[in-house]
Amino acid sequence: MDNHTNLHTSWQPSSIEFQESNLAVSMKKLNFDTFEKFHEWSISEREQFWKYTTEALGIKFYKKCSKVLENRDPEQPCWFLDATLNIVNSCFQANGEKVAIVESNETGQVHTLTYAMLETKVRQIAASLLMAGFQKGDVIGLALPMHSEAVALYLGIVYAGCIVCPIAESFAPNEISSRLQISQA
Numbered sequence: 001m002d003n004h005t006n007l008h009t010s011w012q013p014s015s016i017e018f019q020e021s022n023l024a025v026s027m028k029k030l031n032f033d034t035f036e037k038f039h040e041w042s043i044s045e046r047e048q049f050w051k052y053t054t055e056a057l058g059i060k061f062y063k064k065c066s067k068v069l070e071n072r073d074p075e076q077p078c079w080f081l082d083a084t085l086n087i088v089n090s091c092f093q094a095n096g097e098k099v100a101i102v103e104s105n106e107t108g109q110v111h112t113l114t115y116a117m118l119e120t121k122v123r124q125i126a127a128s129l130l131m132a133g134f135q136k137g138d139v140i141g142l143a144l145p146m147h148s149e150a151v152a153l154y155l156g157i158v159y160a161g162c163i164v165c166p167i168a169e170s171f172a173p174n175e176i177s178s179r180l181q182i183s184q185a
Helices: 015-019 022-029 035-044 046-057 115-131 148-159 173-183
Strands: 067-069 079-081 099-104 110-114 139-142 163-166
Touching: 015 022, 022 035, 022 046, 035 046, 046 067, 046 079, 099 115, 099 148, 110 115, 115 148, 139 148, 139 173, 148 163, 163 173
Parallel strands: 139 163
Antiparallel strands: 067 079, 099 110
């Protein structure tokens, strides 16, 4: 197989991997025998789909919503009316010893980070940001290569209540500057 052919292939889960996926578990629980039927339901019954999905994923709210979908206008929906949350609180529900991130460096050395290790880093970053004077709602630009530190920084910024302005590391300085100005980071 040549490199050109590889460009047109994509990863497909094995039947065992698929059966253990959130999608397959949800389809079975909701009695959908095909992905197409499940997909149609997710579109036609958006409020029910998102109510089910947030419950199935264990999304933790500080204050639960009074209504999942207030406005049925697809161009101006009002989701999770009156709810408050910090999504980072929902990211660390797995066993702390389970692997959260697997990465390799330039030499091919593989490094893993457990959920407990990642959560510790996230909390340290959030505390450091708040101690440095950042406040909830502040926008922080983040231009880093994708590695575990970038994930920890992203989640730490969100956990501190700040807003992340993600910037691709490949951007030229003037593009980075433009994004920082637009976002007021």
